[in-house]
Amino acid sequence: MAQKTIAGVNLEVTDEGYIVDSSQWTEEIAKEIAKEEGIELNDKHFEVIKFIRDNVDAGLTIRKIGKSGIVDIKGFYDLFPGGPLKVSTKIAGIKKPASCI
Amino acid sequence: MAEKKDTQVKKVAIICAKAAIEDVYATLVMANGAVMEGMEAKVFFTFFGLDAITKKQMMKLHTSTVGNPGMRMPGGLPFPTLLGALPGVEAGVSAMMKNTMEKLDIPPVDEFLDMITAGGGEIYACKLAMDMFKLEKEDLSDHVIDVITIGDFYAMAGGEGSQVIFT
Numbered sequence: 001m002a003q004k005t006i007a008g009v010n011l012e013v014t015d016e017g018y019i020v021d022s023s024q025w026t027e028e029i030a031k032e033i034a035k036e037e038g039i040e041l042n043d044k045h046f047e048v049i050k051f052i053r054d055n056v057d058a059g060l061t062i063r064k065i066g067k068s069g070i071v072d073i074k075g076f077y078d079l080f081p082g083g084p085l086k087v088s089t090k091i092a093g094i095k096k097p098a099s100c101i
Numbered sequence: 102m103a104e105k106k107d108t109q110v111k112k113v114a115i116i117c118a119k120a121a122i123e124d125v126y127a128t129l130v131m132a133n134g135a136v137m138e139g140m141e142a143k144v145f146f147t148f149f150g151l152d153a154i155t156k157k158q159m160m161k162l163h164t165s166t167v168g169n170p171g172m173r174m175p176g177g178l179p180f181p182t183l184l185g186a187l188p189g190v191e192a193g194v195s196a197m198m199k200n201t202m203e204k205l206d207i208p209p210v211d212e213f214l215d216m217i218t219a220g221g222g223e224i225y226a227c228k229l230a231m232d233m234f235k236l237e238k239e240d241l242s243d244h245v246i247d248v249i250t251i252g253d254f255y256a257m258a259g260g261e262g263s264q265v266i267f268t
Contacts, residue, residue: 062220081139083137
């Protein structure tokens with residue numbers, strides 16, 4: 001665990017950079033993390049992020065996001081290049097999902 | 102302490118030569134897992150593994166109930182091989198496995214191929230095995246990019262941090 005200041009807020013993050021307390025997350029923090037990942041967030045990103053935050057307890061998979069009605073799987077890869085599930089969950093301020101699918 | 106210098110896996114080239122549910126799904130899970138981690142994945146289906154990308158067969162895969170020591174009854178009791186040989190048993194067990202997988206959000210084969218290719222994974226078929234089984238490109242799923250030789254496949258499997266996996 002480490003401390004990190006993101007968008008002016010001091011947060012506890014995991015070694016991989018995931019925010020530990022998801023309730024501290026704000027859209028400003030999301031934008032800052034996204035920038036580190038090389039992503040400029042738009043409305044579509046935020047729709048996906050909202051879906052992710054709303055469904056965190058249901059167990060997140062790429063398949064589930066593809067069926068969200070917000071974005072198809074190809075679109076999800078395009079929005080969050082370089083590993084969509086791990087990148088999007090990091091930006092959404094939740095813990096890294098332990099999913100193989 | 103000496104510093105560990107692991108090279109990251111950046112690309113996997115996976116070869117699937119068998120048609121049983123567990124062999125095909127091992128391949129599909131590894132290929133999908135690679136693209137979802139941001140890695141490159143290329144998959145080569147050969148011999149009986151071609152069933153997984155043949156339109157007529159891909160949704161009808163079975164797991165073997167004969168000569169499979171890992172096979173057990175629900176509840177853990179032994180599963181006699183002779184029972185596995187009875188008509189309908191293998192189909193029943195296979196249906197049960199698919200049902201269990203669906204509950205875990207593991208997609209059927211065609212949808213799994215959708216997911217892998219949507220993530221940039223590439224699917225190839227073995228030319229030699231296609232000739233053997235008298236299959237044409239039209240018999241295969243539209244996700245198959247090309248019918249190629251193993252040499253062609255090796256040629257695209259190289260590069261730093263790449264691994265060849267045989268299931």
